[in-house]
Amino acid sequence: MSHPHPELSSPPPLGKGALRVVALGGLGEIGRNMTVFEYGGRLLIVDCGVLFPEEEQPGVDLILPDFDHIRDRLDDIEAIVLTHGHEDHIGGVPFLLRERPDIPLVGSKLTLALITAKLGEHRIKPETVLVEEGQRQDFGPFDLEFFSVNHSIPDALAVGIRTPGGSVLHTGDFKMDQLPLDGRLTDLAGFSRFGDEGVDLLLSDSTNAEQPGFVVSERDLNEDIEKVFRTADKRIVVACFASHVHRVQQVIDAASQHGRKIAFVGRSMVRNMNIARDLGYLSIPGDTIIDVKQLDKMRPNEAVLICTGSQGEPMSALSRMASRDHQIRIEEGDTILLASSLIPGNENSVNRVINGLTRWGANIVHKGNALVHVSGHASAGELLYILNMVRPRNFMPVHGEWRHMRAHAELAKKTGVSDDRIVIAEDGVVVDVYKNRAKIVGAVQAGYVYVDGSSVGDVTDAALKDRRILGEEGFISVVLAVDSNTGKILGEPEIHTRGAGLKPDAFDDVIDKLQDALDKAASDGVNDPHQLRQLVRRNAGRWVNETYRRRPMIIPVLVEV
Template sequence: MSHPHPELGPPPPLPAGALRIVPLGGLGEIGRNMTVFEYDGRLLIIDCGVLFPEEEQPGVDLILPDFDHIRDRLDDVEALVLTHGHEDHIGAVPFLLRERPDIPLVGSRLTLALVSAKLGEHRIKPELVQVAEGERHRFGVFDCEFFAVNHSIPDALAVGVRTPGGSLLHTGDFKMDQLPLDGRLTDLAGFARFGDEGVDLLLSDSTNAEVPGFVTHERDISGVIDKVFGQAGQRIIVACFASHIHRVQQVLDAAQEHGRKVAFVGRSMVRNMNIARDLGYLRVPGGLLVDVKELDAMAPNEAVLISTGSQGEPMSALTRMANRDHQIRIEPGDTVVLASSLIPGNENSVNRVINGLTRWGAKVVHKGNALVHVSGHAPAGELLYVLNMVRPRNFMPVHGEWRHLRAHAQLATLTGVPEKRVVIAEDGVVVDLVDGKASIVGAIPAGYVYVDGASVGDVTESALKDRRILGEEGFISVIVAVDSSSGKLVGEPQIHTRGSGIDVDAYDEVVPKIQDALERAAADGINDVAQLRQLVRRSMGRWVNETYRRRPMIVPVVLEV
């Protein structure tokens, strides 16, 4: 099993007859899944998703894969295959299509509907190739076969790719609920057939590789939701992901059963449920849906809201309800159901929302106290089935942080994949499949590309570092005007500060020190602005550190007048 190689150099040219695999995202992290396959100079991409920022990336809206590796070769791309419609698989498509709008997008009916709606908002009209499970489509040298997989969004696909350089199976995200709500099973029989043919490389979802056992059936949630509805005396508010159509269906069914009306809250929830309904993925009994405004006029025990905000997003309806900052006022007796996973990193904000709702008297049902969520990803028990069915010659765990990739690699070796045929790669690590053997041959840059507001990529690591310092310590800016010829101070230094917590009056103590330093410099004939700036920074920095033991950012400005 390979260990990380921080010393990896650029990869050699791809040998004739070899297949190259370059993960641009999703390996070493949960999100921005994107893998590029290359054979004979032609490229196939599977997925193109976004990563959501953590507190280490303050102010960032989205994180994209770095397209640099393929930027000059976009015309070589035969197709972009989208395994399913989640943001971490389709979210970066608009940004890639800005660079070449006619890359064919390949996916299932629902996936293409969701990505089209998203592209519509970016005013991009894509070329779509709709596919379905059981079908085989050729994109240049890439002969793709699609397999049904069960996941937390309908219509997800795994992709088998046959090339003259070898064949591979990419599972996408999947789990193996054996009693799925829509009856659409993960096509393990198809995986087995493909395995019989000989799969050179399996790339499989590692998200839950550390979790032992098997998934709970999605349908087991129905009973719990029914019980919650039966006990609720007042309003019911259900928060879940805007893409979780099956979960929403269960809530609609319970509402119908208990004689309540339902309103959708949140832009993405309304948009996705309209798409799902139009395409027949969501069954909505007539008269069940009402507008959120109509709910106000109804008795609380007749109302259900289905809302986004299950991750405690600051601007979401649910967070604003928790803060009493929303038209819907939580009252004692209301029931709030958080019917979703808790994405790592959101614990604090979700906890704050639970406390806020509880404070106002709501009963909060969440996965910590009731079975109102099951994961969309196969745990270890199910991953073993896939490994044993496919019997790949080489294995590469994908979609996961290091802990997940290692755990999945371990499972692969337990099923008999030789250790040296298990490749643990990170984003940017280049893997070549040569003569049936996969190995790491180099690395290309695959860093984070930040979207902040309207622009992509101009917020850099250095800007983020500045933000982290400013966010922790604030800044003090010292503005001095000097005579351009003599370097002598003109007037008094001006001091501006934000976030330093050091009161404006306190600076009376340091201003004379700065003046002193500048006078001495002038006497020594120093009039270089950079030097004077350095002098001001040092005088202020030393004083703040000695007096307050803090290190705010010091921004010296020297104006020549």
């Protein structure tokens, strides 16, 4: 999928004293976050994430930002700043480092540990720069300052970017939990101080801009989570994001209080929790964790499983449990705790998993019937606080779908930011900051790059269209034998079909139609293989559409004899 901008031409060369901002992902979508800043011929990248595919992208594993805009300027990149360790912010890093492995990765302790482990699977050893909140460090012409922000993963950071061409505050993903489980508050004083200097452009998380008020504190979940443990008399299976260390800590605390042992299930969950424990972000009593192989030896009311699959991912542990394709079998009376929010677009997959688990007699506890999850993103009340504290000269909503960014822009207007200083861009739109004003100056290509197995970028939108047709309508193949010397058709066409829902005896009519069309083509002297294939495709396609109101893929096959 590309994001064309017919009204925008390619941007002009960056003027002297101007700061350029180009989002290659994360605008108009939840995921694929990547923003490129340019000043004085040098580049700084903030985040490099992935987007997860939807049903209309069959066979795709991941969706990357399009690196074409920077591909011939990789040596100009000073660093990649990673605001936190979620996949939609770090998942694309291995693919960019394949093209230049020594780009410095800048981030907090947990973020760098997570990306280093991921890069190890790609056999890449990164160059890392550890930073902490309150720290200030130069990378070429970019003077960076880091601020702590509260999010659904520890160690998240916002970044202030000072350049001679202007200053930018990029909030990353954040919320303003006033009683965070780790005691690490969003640095409102730092934001205010940075705002006092004069912020030329604020880029702020828009995910919950439509939600009024303030996000509920993580601590408020303890009561309902404890209730699940108090009332469950068999196994408890908790599904959450593999990066949600805070939620896992709450489950560990409740399990320890009720004398239950915990088994982590799923490769990413085991890896991330080991990293979090080793770095001191997760506190686990010494005898609490057991290997999943020990579950069979324990009574059901002694065990808790923490696994992936809260979004209904087909190959996740929870989905496989629901379909009875996992070593752990859900039994009558087990409790399933879905401790995460629902990412838009995953509703059908999650409902399918819930129905599958319910079929085996499980009790399902989720956000809809208990307070077992809160968002990691700021609601409208918190976003207004940031706008009023920073008082930006220009504002650009990021990290959200169109409705989220529009809602965030309306909030900015209410705080006094004028219409002509609010930039609602989308992926690929080029924004220049010059003399304290932000202005759209053009657009670059910023389409989807699909990862399918080991293939990166080879799958096109046309290929995905073919996959959708095959998945929805099936195919009909028409095999023709052709005389290799004369080019004439030998015998009548042979038809095969898969997934089109047609019986073999249905082909009698179309074989006669094809034979007549081929005979006419032969009498007209048509023997070019391409023309013959097109003739077969048109006639077979017209027949099946008129007869059955279906549009399967028609595959003509010419065999030279």
